[in-house]
Amino acid sequence: MTATRYKIVFTGDVLPGHDLNTVKDNLAKLFKSDVNRINALFKGTNVDIKRDLSEAEAKQYFNALQKAGAEVKIEHDLSASLTLVETEDHPTATTQTGTAHDSQMTCPKCGHVQPKNSECSACGIIIEKYLARQEEVAQSTPAMAMQPTTPYAPPKSAVSENLPAVGTLKVFTTDGRIGRLRYLAWSLVMTLVFIPAIAIFAVALGAGDSSGILSIIAGVIGVAALAVVSIMIGVQRVHDIGWSGWMILLTFVPAIGTVFTLLMLLMPGSTEANRYGPPPPPNSTAVKVLASLWLVLIVGGLLLAILVPSYMAFLENSMK
Structure with a gap:
């Protein structure tokens, strides 16, 4: 008895809660x-x-496709499960007529039926040479050319349930995704690099010699480079939310830019793969520490904004 075979059927819809794209x-x-x-x-x-899957294979495909968000179901593949088996009571037609056909042959080129011979009496080919030539042609044809090119073709690699995979972190690119904490951590590093660059630029503006001009040029290049990298990591943060990277331009719009920046800091990214790639890897300890330093800087800045004017006023009063 032939083992039951199964097939995976896609309904043409997506599972609830999944984006079509x-x-x-x-x-x-x-x-x-x-x-x-x-x-x-x-x-x-x-x-x-x-089609034509075992139960274990069908479950593997089913789980992987469902995890991808596709609505699929497992059904019995009747066409693969049914076979014709010869029995003693019901011999096949081939067995009954096999003896009569033993002395006959069919030309592989034109299909002419004739008594067995090395040459076809209809088209005149030498059958052995013709078959050898056909075998050479088949071996020289690339294997991929023989595979179907329709979207219904089976996967070309083993299906894994580890979908989606964790993405690779890259700073100097607009591809990929980063989460909120990593965006804060990378932004802090950029800020710490940006402050010395601004200081050098300010000092260079006060100098009037040729070295000052060179410093100004170097400062402009440095500031521009930092701005480009800041935009790159901002695009990756926007990608993590599922938005187009072009939306980062909203940060340059007055008022709207402030609101959009807050959204970038508050909105979590999708936990699954989206059109911009797989989710970012988990946050490391260094990322968490650097992100938390923003809180220290903000609180420290507020305290300085309050205490410094009060201290200056105290000094003025004490000198009177």
Whole structure:
């Protein structure tokens, strides 16, 4: 008796709580295909994604596809489970007529049926040479050319339930994602680098010689570089929320920029992969410490803003 086989059927919909574009991106990564071909699956009708699977394989595909956000189901694959088995009471037609066909042959090129011979009497080919040539052509054809190019083709790699993977951290790029604490930590480092650059720039402005001019040029380049890197990490923070990186330009708009910056600091990122990549890795101890230093700087700045004027007023009164 043939073991029961299963198939994975995609309903054409996404699971509740999942973004359509995100699910398409996840499926494109899972099947190692492009999004345009994946779009053909989303027609609202059932599509057989994978057939002729064992129960364990079907569950693996089911879990991976559901984790990607696709609404799928497992069904019995009847066409793969049914086989024709010859019995003593019901011999196959091939067995009954096998003896009669033993002395006949079919030409592999034109299909002509004739008594066994090394040459076809209809098309004149030498059968052995023709078969050898066909085998050479088959071996020289790239394996990928023989595979289907439809979006319904099975995955080209093993399906893993570890979807999505954790992203790689890169500072000098607009690709990828970073969370709130890492954005605060990286911004603090940028600020600590920015302050000396501003100091050098200010000192250079006070100098009138040629060295001062060179310092001004170096300061401008440094400030511009820091601004570019700040925009890069800001884009990564926006990506983590699921927004387009172009929205970082809102930070340059008066009033709106302040509100948008607060949203960047307060809104959490998605815990799953989105169109901008997998989620960032967990925050390290250094990231948490650097992010918490912002609180120290803010509280310290407020205290200085209150105490310094009071102290200056006290000095003025004491000198009278």
